[in-house]
Structure formats: structure tokens, C-alpha cells
Amino acid sequence: MPHTIVTHVCEGVADCVDACPVACINPGPGKNNKGTEWYWIDFSTCIDCGICLQVCPVEGAIIPEERPDLQETP
Template identity: 45%
Template sequence: MNRVEIHKEECKGCRLCVDACPKHCLIPGSGINNIGYQFIEFESERCTACGICYYVCPELGAITVHKKDKGETP
């Protein structure tokens, strides 16, 4: 399944990915990470693994984008 993995301790909650995601898969969560930022959560099955969130994210390693393997059910 296509999936965006948010490493919550690296997220600074700037919400650029929330604005950028064309499928609205990313939403500000209610949790707060150890640094004190309200990190973003991934909650959708509409993700196409386009990678836009990865590119707009200003953190170096906060986002990993997984694309579904061939033959895998979406």
C-alpha cells in the first residue's frame, strides 16, 4: 500500500505537507512530540506516493514515502 511514514520526532509541525498534498492525506495530529511540536499524521488510503510531501518538507529525514510493490493490492 502507498504510504507516507512521518518520523514524528523529526517533524516540526510546519504543515507545508498538509497544504501540498493533492490528496489531502496528511493532517495535523493531536499529539505533541518530545521537542514540543504538533506533528503531522498520515491518515488516508488515497495516497499515490507522488512524493510532493517529501520535497516540500524542510526536515531532512522526517518523511519516508513508500510505494506499493507491483502485484500488491492497493
């Protein structure tokens, strides 16, 4: 199952972006509710490897489920 970046928990650190082996993590437009940059995962490309979750320093920003209700996708 694809992973999800919770839009309003992400702090835009972007450690996940370079770590993703299939380059499916993309920047979102504008700022989230925290006032930071935010990223989103392309569910159709994600291979569910879990590396993004391991490298993300922000508790709860990435969850190992497909949750389109928590992740904004431009």
C-alpha cells in the first residue's frame, strides 16, 4: 500500500525526497497549515518501500497507508 505524507504535519524538510528510490515525492504549492513547505507522494508510483518513513524527522508526517483524506494532491 502506498505511503502518505500528512499535508498539515509535514514541515517541508525534504529528507524524504532524495531518499525515495522512485522519485515520487513532489513539492506542493504554497504553504500548509503550519506555514511550512509541504510535499506529497504520487500513490500510483510509490512502491511502498518505507524509506521515506525511516528518514523523516517529523513525527507523524508520513504514514504507511494510502490516505488521500490526509494528503493534499495538487
